Structure formats: C-alpha cells, structure tokens
Amino acid sequence: MTNQSEAVKERLVKKKNKRSPEFRGKVIILGSAGVIIIAAIAITLFLTSKGLQTFIANGVSPIEFLTSTNWRPTDENPVYGAVPFIFGSFAVTLLAALFAAPLGIGSAIFMTEIARKWGQKFLQPVIEILVGIPSVVYGFIGLTVIVPFIRDHIGGLGFGLLAGTIVVGIMILPTVTSIAADAMRSLPQNLRDASYAIGATRWQTIYRVLIPAALPSLLTAIVLGMARAFGEALAVQMVIGNARNLPDSLVEPAATLTTIITLNMGHTTFGSVENNVLWSLGLILLVMSYIFIVIIRFLSARRKV
C-alpha cells in the first residue's frame, strides 16, 4: 500500500516538473550539434598532427616533399617528392572542369532558358539520378570503355591523365549542371522581361544579362565540381595507370594524391615513414578542401541576386 502511494506521489511530483522534458530535449539537440563540432575539429586536428609526423618525427624536409619530382620511398636513400601527385591532382581537376564547365552550364541554360518544360520534366530527374551513381561505377565504365578507346584511337596504353580527366569530367557533369540550373532558375523573371522588352534576342539576354547576373553562382557550381574532382579517389585510380613520375603526355600513366593513398595505404606498415608520407599527402587534400570552402565563401559573398 505504502509503495503504491509513494509511486503515485512520485508521478505527481514528476508531472509538476514540466521543465524536465524541455530540458532533456535541449540536451539531446545540443548533444547532436556538439557531435558535428567535435567531428569537424577532430578530423582537422588528428589529420593535421598525423600529416605533420613525416616532417617532425621522420625528419623529411617539407621543401623536398613539395618540390621534388622523385618519389622513391623504398630506395636506400629514400626521396619523398610529392610533385608528380600534386601535379596529377591539379591536372585532372582543371582539365575535368574545362570539359564539364561549358557542357554543364550550357545544358543548364538549355534547361532553364530554352526548353523549360522539357528540361524540368525530363532532364532534371535524369541528372539527379546521375549525381547519385557511385563513383566506382564511373571508374568501371572508364576502364571498360574509355581506356580501350584511347588505346585504339589516340595511342599509348590508354591509362593516363586523359582517361582520368574524361571519367572525372563525366562524373562531375551532373553536379555542375544541377547547381548551375538552380542558379539560373533563381534569377528574377524581371531581368528576362526587361531585356526582351527592349528588343534583345534570347542570346543577347543570356549573354549580356543572365550570365553576368548569375556569374558568382555559376562559378560556385564549377568550384564545387572541382572540389569533387580533386577528392575523387577510386574512379581515377582505376583508369590513370598509377605511375610514380611526371607524365610527358596526357596518354601516359600518371598518379594523383588520392590514387597513391588508395594504393599504398593498405600495404605499408602503420607508423613507418612510407606510411606517414601518405598521411602528409592526405593533409594536402584536407588543406585543399579548406581552400575550396574559402573560394566558395568568397563567391557567395559576391552573389548579386
């Protein structure tokens, strides 16, 4: 009897304390927000400290690391020059952007300015699906279609920067297109009406009014595509040939930061110099993704509409 009445009392007291679930809710929510902050800080700190090990603990010269074109980690006098990989990453990224930017923005303009209904109903869903296709699938297609095509029609082994560029270019094409289309769509209709009202043709309107107005957003689309290209690992690794020196041409095997990490992380001993330099390469990737964020921030601050 007493037990029961105590339980009742307890329940009554609990009910009075209405702040309690409110407080619990707040704790849960703040906890989730805290996890995000902890994750971002932990990644930055851990990868930075691990990436700097090469220079601090193993005594590899950072200048040699960033300027030497020789990567011979297993020699008697090992040399750790990351230039071939840094070059490979930038080459693939820039060439892929050169390929994807005009096609993507052109298609976005087609979707929003020329064939609105058709673009909305038909192209938009297809692009959304393609954004979601896993990168290994793009790599596999590159391996079975693009590499043999280059080998037969252009020359070389087929593996190389050109194959990597095409695969990554196709991969970032839907990303660039969908962001560029969003940018064009968010332009106010007044701009178009005003331009047409003074007798401008569609091309003049696009070229003189719409593109300049949307320029920061269009550039953001390209930069986001480039960020994706820079960080892409497996698709590039499958088609680039994985050589360790600077390539002389686009159809010779090369390597990027991500491909060398992918290849060697598994079979170097954790904590050895050969392993630590891979973390330094990873640190370059981390720094580049911060640089991309800064560029995107700069562009979005300049957004006019």
Add this chain to the structure above:
Amino acid sequence: MNSRVTDKIATSIFVLFAAIMAGTLFALLGYILYHGFAVIDLDFLTSNSSSFREGGGIKNQLFNSFYVLFITMLFTVPLGIGGGIYMAEYAKPGKVTDFIRTCIEVLASLPSIVVGMFGLLVFVAWTGWGYTILSGALALTVFNLPVIVRVCEDAIRSVPRELKEASLALGVTHWHTIKTVLLPAAFPGILTGVILSAGRVFGEAAALLFTAGLTTPNLDFTNWNPFNIHSPLNIFRPAETLSVHIWKVNTQGIIPDVREVADGASAVLVISVLIFNLLARWLGSVIHKRMSGSK
C-alpha cells in the same frame, strides 16, 4: 553579323551541349543496365563470391552493403535530426551558429578518402577494433551527417510559421511543439532526404576501403548470434561492400570473370540507387498528399 543569326547559332549550340550531355548520360545508364542484365540472375545474387575461380556471386557483398547502410543510418538519422532541429530552432544568429555552419560545410566538403583515413586513424587503429562494420559505419556517419543535418534543417524551416505559432500560443512548450507539431509536419521532407542520402551511402567505397576492409569472413546465414564471427549480424567483423567489391575485382584482377562480376555488381548498384530515388519521390508525394488532405 545579324543579331538574329547569332541568336540562332547560339541556340543551336546550347541544344548541341544539352544533347551531348543527355546522350552521354543515357549511354552510360543504358550501357550499365544492358551489360548488367546479361549477367544478373538469381544464382549471381545468392551465391558466394569466389576469390580466384570463375562463377562467383555477390551474396555476402550485397548483404554487407545493406547492413552497413542500416548501421550507418542508425547513427546518422537521430544525430542528423537533432542537428537539424538545433540549426532550425535553437541556433541564434551569432558566432556559435556561424561556427557550426562552418563545421557542417567542412564535413560536407571533405573528400571521402579523407574521411576514410580519419576512420582508419580513430575507429580502426585508436579503438583497436581493426577493420569492422562498426568502424565503416562510423566513418560513413561522418560522411553522411552534414547531408542529413541540412535536409532536416530545410524541412523544419519550410513548415509554415503559423503551425508553430498556434502551438506555442496554446501554451505548449517549445520542445513539445517540436516533437508534436514541427517534426510530423517536416516528416515527408526528412524522409525523402534520408532515402536519397541512403543511395549515396550505399555506393560509397573510398571511405570504406580502410575502415570496413576488403574481406568478409565466411558467413553462415543460419547463425544469428551477433557475437559470433561467422554471423552476418556481427558488427565487429570485416565487411566488403558491393562497391568495394567492384573496385577490388578490377584492380586485383585475380578472378578470370572480372568483367561479368563487375558488370553485374555495377548494375545492381545502379538499380539500387534508382530504387532509392524513385522510392524517395513516391513516398514523398504520397505522404504529402495524405497529410495535406488533397487527393
């Protein structure tokens, strides 16, 4: 040149660009599905993969992919919804909110291989677990969390203000309003976003290479004890997922029928992503219709 002629030329160039893009993309989808359907049959989906002989299937890899996805979502969805509620309801404009936004942006823009390296450092080496499903799922949580947070924030923000104000005006507390008014109203948006992000997680490989590993122990599908190494449910066993399998068979090239296995596995991946997409669209519109009462 006449401006009208220029206009015609420009229009045809835009049409050409769009045609090139649409053509490439359709050729891609068609190629994968065409080659895949020649390989996929029940036997391919339900037999074990072989490490050096012909005729291997993808049973374990397919199961691993779904299981890793499930465990990842178990972490991501509550955390992501919590983060989304914080950003939409509790965050006051100021330095702290800006900082959290920057953190989300950093997490979202990290290359997946960098997430994988972080996973290797923390969830594999530091915890001493080795290559496990749990390590892989935690790495994928880091990878997927920013997406879910954004989706939830947008969904909650797009709930009409009047709903929230009506609830608060009735004297309902803030948290109770969130639980009983905002979250149910935002549910279709959240669900659509979660399913779409599931497609992304399902196909991710680079973050799993160094966290969930490249191998799978012999799985016994009659063993449901989650602590046994041969049980499919064990989260402390290595697990090679479908997309990692595609990468592995192509780069190692040991089995003679690389092409067939990769064709089939790619098609299964792409079909899964298609299903996730269609499911998200369909569920989103069905729930929206039911909740808004318009038929």
